Amino acid sequence: VSECIFCKIVAGELPSSKVYEDDTLLAFMDINPINEGHTLVIPKEHFVEMADMDEQTGMLLFQATLRLQRAIRDSGVPCEAINLFLADGEAAGQEVPHVHMHIFPRFKGDAFRVHYDWVSKQWPGREQLDATAAGIRNALEVQPGGATA
Ligand code: AMP
Ligand code: ZN
Numbered sequence: 001v002s003e004c005i006f007c008k009i010v011a012g013e014l015p016s017s018k019v020y021e022d023d024t025l026l027a028f029m030d031i032n033p034i035n036e037g038h039t040l041v042i043p044k045e046h047f048v049e050m051a052d053m054d055e056q057t058g059m060l061l062f063q064a065t066l067r068l069q070r071a072i073r074d075s076g077v078p079c080e081a082i083n084l085f086l087a088d089g090e091a092a093g094q095e096v097p098h099v100h101m102h103i104f105p106r107f108k109g110d111a112f113r114v115h116y117d118w119v120s121k122q123w124p125g126r127e128q129l130d131a132t133a134a135g136i137r138n139a140l141e142v143q144p145g146g147a148t149a
Contacts, residue, residue: 001046001098004046004096004097004098005096005098006042006046006096006098006100007046007098009026009028010026010042010044016028016029017029019039019068019071020041020064020067020068023044024043024044024045024057024060025041025042025043025044025060025061025064026041026042026044027039027040027041027042027064027068028040030102030104033104034102034104034110034112035077035078035079035104035105035106035107035110035112036077036078036105037072037075037077037078037079037104037105038102038103038104038105039068039072039102039103039104040100040101040102040103041061041064041065041068041100041101041103042098042099042100042101043057043061043099045057046098047098047099048097048098048099049088049089049094049099050086050088050099052099053099061099061101062101065084065101065103068103069082069084069103072103072105073105077105078105078107079105079106079107080105080106080107080108081105081106081107082103082104082105082106083102083103083104083106083112084101084102084103085101085102085104086099086100086101086102
């Protein structure tokens, strides 16, 4: 889509520091890295959310993610561990409406934090967990391809 910044990067209309490219995917450095080495992997096609993306592209995206996380670890940037992050939808923190996987190095003492109210949270009992699981199982079964795809 013409106004999408990641589509513009794919088209070469905006600059990027490329890490990997093939017919389906592009990986490049995040312009505001959480830590050095923070890489984004995107499908070249404009899918807003995961639900819009075909599974073949999704599999290729994860394959590239696996290869890139290894390369980031081996590249010499400070990296004791890796986080993957994919914000799917605005309420999840998605700011760019074009599917993108974040891959970023982590190390002890870095500044990245996930904010969550762990203390006052009421945890569900087994009955609630089972009921929720059943609801998701049912939804999975009615998907095209079913639970196993
Ligand atoms: P999200 O909040 O998951 O939608 O992440 C969007 C990410 O895209 C942020 O981490 C931004 O720093 C990054 N970003 C935005 N514009 C650019 C750009 N022109 N080049 C590289 N990364 C970008
Ligand atoms: Zn796009």
